[in-house]
Amino acid sequence: MATETKEYSYADVAAHDTKESLYVVIDDKVYDVSQFVDEHPGGEEVMLDVAGQDGTEAFEDVGHSDEAREILSKYLIGNLKRSATDPKPVTTPRSTASTSTDSSSGGLPSFVYAILAAAVAAGGYYYMQLQQQQASA
Structure with a gap:
């Protein structure tokens, strides 16, 4: 070193x-x-x-x-x-007691929003796929 x-x-x-x-x-x-x-x-x-x-x-x-x-x-x-x-x-x-797991402070870490957005996008995609399958059946 x-x-x-x-x-x-x-x-x-x-x-x-x-x-x-x-x-x-x-x-x-x-x-x-x-x-x-x-x-x-x-x-x-x-x-x-x-x-x-x-x-x-x-x-x-x-x-x-x-x-x-x-x-x-x-x-x-x-x-x-x-x-x-x-x-x-x-x-x-x-504070070691208040980290990303403590949402009582009013805010969520940005990665939580990213996960939620990805889940909503995936759910929307699968819903659209299901609708297309039902329409073609």
């Missing part, structure tokens, strides 16, 4: 905002997650939304597991060196 940690400016990170070259900042650490985009369980759109930006709030809002954090650690490339002109990080209180 290298003993020296590379530092990236916010501009350095912002230059990597595509699927092919995707950097994201989580807790002032810089990760090159380009190779993980296609494997991300939430889909590539979720990652592209925070590409080249500070994704700490989005990462914490979902309530990632310890396994997800371990996977993320494999993509660590350095630390963010903030300057006075950089956007300020958005911080939200972190």
Whole structure:
């Protein structure tokens, strides 16, 4: 392992905002997650939304597991060196008791909406197929 940690400016990170070259900042650490985009369980759109930006709030809002954090650690490339002109990080209180399984806070994680949308789409598709079969019989 290298003993020296590379530092990236916010501009350095912002230059990597595509699927092919995707950097994201989580807790002032810089990760090159380009190779993980296609494997991300939430889909590539979720990652592209925070590409080249500070994704700490989005990462914490979902309530990632310890396994997800371990996977993320494999993509660590350095630390963010903030300057006075950089956007300020958005911080939200972190609670281990309230994660993605707690919907009493009024909101559901985005992946729940994606699953619901897929279920409705599949149900609609099968309903249309059934209607076509009945019409041709």
